[in-house]
Amino acid sequence: MSRLEQTFIQLKKYKNKALIPFITAGHPHPLLTVPIMHSLVKNGASIIELGMPFSDPMADGIVIQESSEKAIEHGMTLDSVLDIVGEFREEDKDTPVVLMGYLNPIEKFGYEAFVETAANSGVDAVLIVDCPPEESAELLILLKRYNMNQIFLIAPTTDKQRQMYILSQASGFIYCVALKGVTGAANVEYNDLSEKIASVKSISDIPVAIGFGVKDVESALSVAEYGDAVVIGSALVSLLDRCKNQGDVESAIKSFIKPIAIAINKS
Amino acid sequence: MIDYYNYPDHKGHFDQFGGIFASETLMLCLKELQESYAKLKLSKAFQNEFYNDLAHYVGRPSPLYFAKRLTETVGGARIWLKREDLNHTGAHKINNTVGQILMAKAMGKKRIIAETGAGQHGVATATVAARLGLKCVVYMGEVDIQRQAINVYRMKLLGAEVISVTSGSKTLKDALNEAMRDWVANVDDTFYIIGTVAGPAPYPEMVRDFNSIVGKEAKQQFERQVGGLPDALVACVGGGSNAMGLFYEFLNDESVALYGVEAEGKGMKTGKHAASITAGDIGVLHGNRTYVMSDEDGQIIETHSISAGLDYPGVGPEHAFLHYSKRANYVLANDDEALNAFHLLTEIEGILPALESSHAVAYGMKLAQKLDKDKHIIINLSGRGDKDVHTIAALEGIKL
Numbered sequence: 001m002s003r004l005e006q007t008f009i010q011l012k013k014y015k016n017k018a019l020i021p022f023i024t025a026g027h028p029h030p031l032l033t034v035p036i037m038h039s040l041v042k043n044g045a046s047i048i049e050l051g052m053p054f055s056d057p058m059a060d061g062i063v064i065q066e067s068s069e070k071a072i073e074h075g076m077t078l079d080s081v082l083d084i085v086g087e088f089r090e091e092d093k094d095t096p097v098v099l100m101g102y103l104n105p106i107e108k109f110g111y112e113a114f115v116e117t118a119a120n121s122g123v124d125a126v127l128i129v130d131c132p133p134e135e136s137a138e139l140l141i142l143l144k145r146y147n148m149n150q151i152f153l154i155a156p157t158t159d160k161q162r163q164m165y166i167l168s169q170a171s172g173f174i175y176c177v178a179l180k181g182v183t184g185a186a187n188v189e190y191n192d193l194s195e196k197i198a199s200v201k202s203i204s205d206i207p208v209a210i211g212f213g214v215k216d217v218e219s220a221l222s223v224a225e226y227g228d229a230v231v232i233g234s235a236l237v238s239l240l241d242r243c244k245n246q247g248d249v250e251s252a253i254k255s256f257i258k259p260i261a262i263a264i265n266k267s
Numbered sequence: 268m269i270d271y272y273n274y275p276d277h278k279g280h281f282d283q284f285g286g287i288f289a290s291e292t293l294m295l296c297l298k299e300l301q302e303s304y305a306k307l308k309l310s311k312a313f314q315n316e317f318y319n320d321l322a323h324y325v326g327r328p329s330p331l332y333f334a335k336r337l338t339e340t341v342g343g344a345r346i347w348l349k350r351e352d353l354n355h356t357g358a359h360k361i362n363n364t365v366g367q368i369l370m371a372k373a374m375g376k377k378r379i380i381a382e383t384g385a386g387q388h389g390v391a392t393a394t395v396a397a398r399l400g401l402k403c404v405v406y407m408g409e410v411d412i413q414r415q416a417i418n419v420y421r422m423k424l425l426g427a428e429v430i431s432v433t434s435g436s437k438t439l440k441d442a443l444n445e446a447m448r449d450w451v452a453n454v455d456d457t458f459y460i461i462g463t464v465a466g467p468a469p470y471p472e473m474v475r476d477f478n479s480i481v482g483k484e485a486k487q488q489f490e491r492q493v494g495g496l497p498d499a500l501v502a503c504v505g506g507g508s509n510a511m512g513l514f515y516e517f518l519n520d521e522s523v524a525l526y527g528v529e530a531e532g533k534g535m536k537t538g539k540h541a542a543s544i545t546a547g548d549i550g551v552l553h554g555n556r557t558y559v560m561s562d563e564d565g566q567i568i569e570t571h572s573i574s575a576g577l578d579y580p581g582v583g584p585e586h587a588f589l590h591y592s593k594r595a596n597y598v599l600a601n602d603d604e605a606l607n608a609f610h611l612l613t614e615i616e617g618i619l620p621a622l623e624s625s626h627a628v629a630y631g632m633k634l635a636q637k638l639d640k641d642k643h644i645i646i647n648l649s650g651r652g653d654k655d656v657h658t659i660a661a662l663e664g665i666k667l
């Protein structure tokens with residue numbers, strides 16, 4: 001059983017929800033990424049989504065774009081992202097790490113080399129924003145071979161028929177995008193969310209994570225009631241953007257992440 | 268032998284190239300577009316309206332012109348120019364926007380977005396949107412806004428909103444990223460008119476089809492004016508729409524050699540160029556698998572060309588396929604060669620070519636020189652150079 005599956009089984013046993021923070025590897029500085037990851041876990045994160053910086057992040061809003069640009073300026077590469085996971089794994093053997101990013105760096109690295117290195121570094125899953133299931137056959141086979149998951153998205157525009165197709169390919173968890181738009185969108189109006197999630201739940205019992213537009217306790221609570229996990233990205237990344245050192249990072253995460261982790265598990 | 272008319276397949280693949288590499292929010296919309304296009308492609312009414320607009324609004328057919336003095340100066344094969352510069356708005360780009368706006372209308376979309384590099388596609392989009400009374404937003408890199416000021420103003424006169432893109436290299440690729448972001452947020456009422464044979468399926472096929480009028484006419488005109496088939500076709504390649512438009516009708520005519528001219532910029536050794544096929548690797552950018560210019564980590568590289576319209580780190584997937592299958596040759600012309608060709612054509616033929624098209628002229632002259640006098644080559648004069656006059660004056664230290 002994969003680390004991700006185990007995590008969700010554990011959470012379910014205590015009727016808890018997973019908090020999944022997203023950070024960009026190498027942002028605000030490569031030396032801070034591992035401390036940030038540990039601090040996230042300490043303050044209630046169940047799974048970490050680690051962004052692989054890309055020069056042309058088409059599906060991301062300005063906050064994550066800029067964090068990627070900064071990470072690349074600091075010399076972050078796919079290789080060093082994998083090293084970071086390896087270093088994190090030396091101390092943390094339990095918290096699943098999901099890599100999130102775009103396909104071109106992986107094409108350049110080579111699928112097989114990437115999957116093998118990622119597996120050895122302790123990566124549990126990958127989410128590739130510009131690689132829908134239709135184009136994922138080759139990658140899926142490799143990931144399965146190394147007991148890793150490919151995480152797929154379900155968007156507000158995804159109809160029932162397509163939900164069925166995506167869910168038939170999905171493993172680990174499914175990521176439901178709550179809004180039309182890029183990451184960090186401002187308007188948090190989750191109108192059809194409950195219907196959408198109910199539809200997903202009627203097709204599959206895979207855990208459901210919900211994200212896009214979650215920025216505080218209130219917005220986290222409003223999506224947590226529907227899903228098994230809440231993803232929080234841009235709001236955290238912009239908070240980290242102002243941090244200069246490990247002390248800043250730890251106090252920022254404590255004051256921002258901890259209340260959300262507590263809140264979504266009280267309801 | 269490969270039948271080049273079997274591509275793309277139903278998933279938008281040209282062999283290993285193309286496809287749909289898009290975020291999930293766009294998938295349904297792209298499927299819808301694919302289905303609508305498949306229907307409209309076969310619809311007589313749609314095709315009639317399209318060809319009618321090409322004739323009466325764009326001003327087609329464009330002439331196939333024998334460049335007598337250019338031919339004499341070069342002293343080799345006979346050089347013919349396909350005069351896309353004479354189209355309404357001054358380039359081949361209008362062929363595609365006339366087609367796509369009809370799609371937008373058929374699909375009931377109320378808002379049009381586009382990306383632009385040289386501004387020609389932006390102008391062509393703003394033009395057809397004005398004609399149909401649709402709201403139009405054009406994304407353009409900050410760098411390109413500076414070097415194509417006239418086209419920016421033209422778009423504004425046409426009622427379009429031009430949004431300056433300041434992320435990344437602030438050029439065409441970043442404008443495309445930003446247009447995609449807009450589309451993801453506004454898929455319900457917005458039609459995205461992509462300006463070249465790139466992007467996710469069905470765009471490469473659709474844009475190719477709308478531009479294939481160029482090659483269809485050229486084939487008939489050549490048959491009528493000379494007889495038989497030309498020996499070679501030459502076109503510049505940014506994303507590749509004018510080249511695909513000229514080549515498509517000739518793909519299965521093996522005797523016709525195809526040359527796509529990429530921008531060599533300041534020279535391959537300097538790294539300041541935009542030659543994605545010549546120097547790039549197979550990768551994924553802007554929704555399709557193709558040749559991409561990226562560094563050893565897969566980050567997209569900033570390109571350089573004197574012409575904004577060729578300044579793009581990817582290339583349409585069908586060109587990737589034509590290169591891979593060796594049907595077409597992808598060659599180079601640098602900034603200086605393009606400038607020289609610009610001046611020569613202006614001085615001896617009285618035709619100001621766009622800087623993009625000047626790359627095709629530059630390579631076409633080299634090619635003609637190597638060929639016998641009884642051979643014929645057609646160069647796609649994809650656009651006129653009026654938009655570049657300021658750039659050229661500035662380069663030559665002249666204040667206008």
Ligand SMILES: Cc1ncc(COP(=O)(O)O)c(C=O)c1O
Nearest residue numbers: 387505506507508509576623650
């Ligand atoms: C006149 C002209 N030719 C060529 C191009 C390059 O585009 P493509 O390769 O799609 O024809 C442009 C792009 O703006 C253009 O304006």
